[in-house]
Amino acid sequence: MTDARTAPADRRSERRRRLILPGQYGPDFDDGGPLLVVEAREFFTARPVHRAKAHLWLSALRHLVRDLRDRGEGDRIEHVQVDTLRQALVGRDDLEVVDPPSRTLRAQVRHWGRGTEVLPSRGFVTDEDEFAEWAAQGTGRFRMETFYERVRRREGWLMRSDAPVGGRFSLDEQNRESPPKGATTLGLPEPW
Known part of the structure; x- marks a missing residue:
């Protein structure tokens, strides 16, 4: 090969x-x-x-x-x-x-x-070498949200000057929250 x-x-x-x-x-x-x-x-x-x-x-x-x-x-x-x-x-x-x-x-x-x-892979914003370089830097927090922030800053996506639109780069922290104890639904509409 x-x-x-x-x-x-x-x-x-x-x-x-x-x-x-x-x-x-x-x-x-x-x-x-x-x-x-x-x-x-x-x-x-x-x-x-x-x-x-x-x-x-x-x-x-x-x-x-x-x-x-x-x-x-x-x-x-x-x-x-x-x-x-x-x-x-x-x-x-x-x-x-x-x-x-x-x-x-x-x-x-x-x-x-x-x-x-x-x-080489296609269809991605970044290439694998760029990701590997970032991962090898060992910033201490190996979370995709820090990589996303880097790419957003570089590309200027959803940015106003140096600040992210909406004030935050990621909502991942909220996504990691557990569902409410004893809840049978999350208060969302039923699927079609």
Whole structure:
């Protein structure tokens, strides 16, 4: 397996087929080259998954395939339906994949080998190196709210000059409060 950050430039320029994994069906993961979209039953059966989430994944996958075909780009997409992801990858050495955020898929990607090129994660405001650098600083409070504050200050999101809109960077402290003792509801409206 090759990491795209260390792969030689000529290797990255080869026309590889981009493997699209669950959660990567949006435009941020399609650079216009050939795609491999795998509809693997194991994505929905290996671990418990909420029915609505499964429907959204499947719908997004099939819409991606249909939309490319409708635009006349069907020749660059290969859509396979299999029981396991491994079945779709047997004998393939022409793939690249954007590093997935799922711990399970990430572990699988790390063990494919056979020339699969792993591209850096996408779809996040910060990259993993920036987060790792922050985590290694050991500020004493390893809470995401301190990282969020850093990013908000840098990006200027929900900020007025140097102060956060609303006076606070985070409401996480309130989110950690226990529900009232003996309460059977939290006083919120019933779901639809």
